[in-house]
Amino acid sequence: MQNALMLVVTLLLALSLPGGVKASPEPGELPVVHAVLFYSPGCPYCSEVMNDTLPPLQEQYQSQLSILLVELATLKDIDNLYSLGATFGLTKEQVAVPFLLIDQTPLIGADEINTKLAGLVKQYLATGGLDTPDIPLLNEMSTNGIDFTAYDPTQPTATQVQPVANSTGMSMAWVIMVFMLLALIISIILILRAFQGKPVPPLKKWLEISIPVLSLIGLGAAIYLTYVEITHTRAMCGPVGDCNTVQSSPYAKLFGLIPIGLVGAVGYIAILVAWLWRRTRHDSFSRIAGPVMFGMALFGTLFSVYLTYLELFVIHAVCIWCLTSAVIITVLMLLSLPQITQWLAIADEEDQSVE
Structure with a gap:
């Protein structure tokens, strides 16, 4: 009877422990803590955690700390992370990378990982490991x-070593980059x-009318991208590029808060006005x-050069909607050249007459 009671108590204690906590390590065995870090290629905050935060902890605890690195390489991976976050009561807006899971505690973002993981x-x-x-x-x-001990920051990620899924999109991005420059x-x-x-x-009449037409097309693309970024829905990308990889990257929002599409929409509205x-x-x-109008189009073109650079060299994916907007804003800049050059020429003549 006493042995049966002890068995029941032991089972109750085991069931009361959190999901991943070990009751105690085996005799002579050192306790080990296991964690999983989800990251995406091109994410600067992920690089900060993997290159600055984790190495000292791994050096300190050696084999007693096991961190598994999981790269989010596809849209399905991202959707799975959203679903995983939902199991902990997190909305899509609250889920971001780097995402570190230790027991039932998700740590999201470099700041939270830096401040809480060591403790x-x-x-x-x-308490015996995890x-x-x-x-x-x-x-x-x-x-x-892969285990963090096998991670080499000097080597390309699995996504980067794979051939580009759609070389047409990358080729188009290069052509548009050259065009903008x-x-x-x-x-x-x-x-x-x-x-x-x-x-x-001065522009011919049909070229003058093309300015609001192009602005409206650009506004439509910017509004659609804003919708995708805010609702986290899949973008319709067609056969060119990988819009969803671009839109899920940390560069899809300005300062991590404002969707890039919304910035573009405001710009096109301002040009129309x-x-x-x-x-x-x-x-x-x-x-x-x-x-x-020329100044706004010039700023938009310079910003599009920066975004296209990120697509080509950092994100390693292109978005057809972004490329479309880049072409439109560049053409608008060229169409605004008569206004800016005539204004500058008149201003220069007035200065000379005053002298």
């Missing part, structure tokens, strides 16, 4: 993981010529609306 490792080692939580989805996602060079040359009294002639003001009003702002 949790020490706590679980003191196994990886037995969650079916976690087990499935961990099959392609050439457009910037041409703009500089024409602006310098304006100071010599040689402005660009400037164009309409210049065409319908006759006040002091209407005289500078053209140069203002």
Whole structure:
């Protein structure tokens, strides 16, 4: 009877322990804490954790700390992470990388991992170690993981060593990058010529009308990207590029808060307002609306160069919607050259007459 009672008590104690906690290590066996880190290629915060935070902890605890690295290489991986987060009561908006799971505690973001992980490792080692939580989805996602001790930051990730899924998208991005750079060079040359009294002639009527048409197309693309970024839905990308990889990267939001698509939408609306003001009003702002429109298009082009660089060299994926917007804003910059060069030429003539 006493042995049966002891067995029942032991079983109750075992069931009362958290999912991944060991009751105690075997005699002579050192306790081990297991954790899983999910990361994505091109994520600077993931690199911070993997290159700065984890190495000192691994050096300190050696074989007593086992961290499995799992790369989110596909859209399915990202959807699985959202589902895993949901098991801990997290919404899609709350799930981000780096995402570290230790027992039933998800640590999200470099700051939280930096401040909490060391204390949790020490706590679980003191209580006998910690196994990886037995969650079916976690087990499935961990099959392609590697131990942190095998991680080499100088080597490309699994995603980076794979051939580009769609070389057409990358080739198109290179062509558009060259186009934007050439457009910037041409703009500089024409602006310098304006100071010599040689402005660009006014646009023909059909080219003038193309400005609001292109702005509306760009606005539509920007609104769609904003919708994708806010709702975390799958983007319709067609046969070119991998929009969902781009939109799920940390670079899809400005300062980690504002969707890039929303920034583009505001820019296109501002260009439309400037164009309409210049065409319908006759006040002091209407005289500078053209140069203002060029300035906004110039900023958008420079920003598109930066974003395309990220797609080519950091994210290693391209978004057809982003490339479309890049072409549109660059063309708008070129179409705004007559206004800025004529304004500069007139201003230069006025300065010379004053002298």
